[in-house]
Amino acid sequence: MSDALRAALDAVEARSPRYADDLAAYVRIPSVSTDAAHAPDVEAAARWTAERLTRAGFPDVRVMPTGGHPVVVARWHHDPSAPTVVVYGHYDVQPPEPLELWDTPPFEPQVKDGKLYGRGASDDKAGVLTAIQAVEATAAAGGVPPVNVTFLIEGEEEVGSPNLLPFLEANRELLEADLAISADGGIFGVGVPSLTVGSRGLAGVEIRVRGANADLHSGMYGGAVANPLMALSRILASMQDEEGRVLVEGFYDGIPELTPAERAAIEAVPAEGDELAQLGLTEWWGDPAYSARERRLVRPTLEVNGMWGGYQGPGIKTVLPSEAHAKVTCRLVAGQEPDDVAAKLKAHVERVAPRGVSVSVTPLAGKARAYQMPLDLPVLELAADAMEGVFGKRPFPVWTGGTVPVAEQFQSVLGIWCLYFAFGEPDNGLHAPNEFFRLSTLKQGTEATVRLLYGLAGDPGALTPARG
Ligand SMILES: [Zn+2]
Structure with missing residues (x-):
């Protein structure tokens, strides 16, 4: 010294x-x-x-x-x-x-x-x-x-x-x-x-799906008019496969593959107790090409943070809602640009939107690399x-x-x-x-x-x- x-x-x-x-x-x-x-x-x-x-x-x-x-x-x-x-x-x-x-x-x-x-x-x-x-x-x-x-x-x-x-x-x-x-x-x-x-960085969008210009009687229009909530469900489901891989075109572009040294260092971080049990879960979920820890720390995510629309009160209301909404955000990793990811989400929504509804996609504040x-x-x-x-x-x-x-x-x-x-x-x-x-x-x-x-x-x- x-x-x-x-x-x-x-x-x-x-x-x-x-x-x-x-x-x-x-x-x-x-x-x-x-x-x-x-x-x-x-x-x-x-x-x-x-x-x-x-x-x-x-x-x-x-x-x-x-x-x-x-x-x-x-x-x-x-x-x-x-x-x-x-x-x-x-x-x-x-x-x-x-x-x-x-x-x-x-x-x-x-x-x-x-x-x-x-x-x-x-x-x-x-x-x-x-x-x-x-x-x-x-x-x-x-x-x-x-x-x-x-x-x-x-x-x-x-x-x-x-x-x-x-x-x-x-x-x-x-x-x-x-x-x-x-x-x-x-x-x-x-x-x-x-x-x-x-x-990780952040990018997100709000999605708005519109059908008829007002809520409709499902007994009069059901089966003949596109339902925005069903359309939104299809749009969101199309963003990810059953194992958690993101299907938005170009989403993974530019991301360098994890090096063996990085993968070893990530696995070497000590575990913090039995996290699954603490969460009340029995298994992790997601892209099997990466460990749960890699998915939680250094891989990009796409998550639906909220979706709303239609009748949510007590009992039954046989309505065909005119609108449906969702917020989707992504945690980003090195190689991804927030504006670019938001643009790809928008393009995806517009490409897969079912017939009979219109969609609008707005970027959310809070973007970061x-x-x-x-x-x-x-x-x-x-x-x-x-x-x-x-x-x-x-x-x-x-x-x-x-x-x-x-x-x-x-x-x-x-x-x-x-x-x-x-x-x-x-x-x-x-x-x-x-x-x-x-x-x-x-x-x-x-x-x-x-x-x-x-x-x-x-x-x-x-x-x-x-x-x-
Ligand atoms: Zn602080």
Whole structure:
């Protein structure tokens, strides 16, 4: 271990008794981004974030307006020959409701058994503080951080980051960097480090099927007029075969085949109990060419999320409905474009629509591309070294089957990989009552981030550009 790293870890050790007070002060600000009544609190959290970055030594700290809540940008650039990292996180939080399920008030943080309880404690105020504390410790040891550092802390993550992509696009030069580090995310378990290497994208459409211009009497028109609900059923059923393969033309185009290394890494992720039994199921379902885990994490999906139409009240109503509706969304993987998939869904619906009805297909909001890091990316090795140095265990790659647009936005807008380096644990109660963060993890995360920053400084060649 270098003297500089040793000194920075000593600085963490010396400062760590104060970390809980900082987290408590941060959590005390009810920065609920979705609730207009909390707008002043969201502003206050932005200012608190900016002040904390200034206190850590950042010479350039800005609270920058957006179409919604502000973005805090802090820069500490001191060596043009050193790499630059941009740390992403968010200072906004989920609403605390239902309040009656909290053991202590959500915005009056309390420490019990080494855990600090409060809304946002884990998601993402501990994440933001972990990264700030790490930079602060390296600067305490070496005068300046080992790499150039930019922070980008937004206030709208919990409402889907509607202004983040335009902000990235408008501030490319300000945010120019060799690597993004997401301080929002988590590890596999308490003391069990992992590195998130992929998330899926999203595309969807709403389908509307119309028959006659009004509901009809089935005794007068049944059998002679097309039924929109039956037509919709045929359309939806035609999208997938009995084993779950998607039959929409071109749906799988451009998707690279999983490599043997990827398939092995996916199967190596530890199982989380008997999930089938927990779900009340006896078997998984879907394309037999892939394991259930592959289908849940790295293969694209097509699901009907809702369908409605016709009479749903008590008893009988012999009606021939005039309209039927459905919402269909797809989780996407690398190689698929959301707009392209939505267009293929539309073309499919129009091609298979039965005679006697008309169809309209509208894309749904919320589209996003997938994100996938190559497993042999050098920066993943550096990140694994940093985590192993603290946890004594090598992290393994994990995937999220869900959609997290920010990493892919760093890739496509700034041309850099986004390394998830964050320490939330599955039991932290994210978005739920009694959210907490372990003070021991707050310190471990800080130590791991210190190690990562020195690792990046020592091996700048590991910071490879991201292919778009
Ligand atoms: Zn978060």
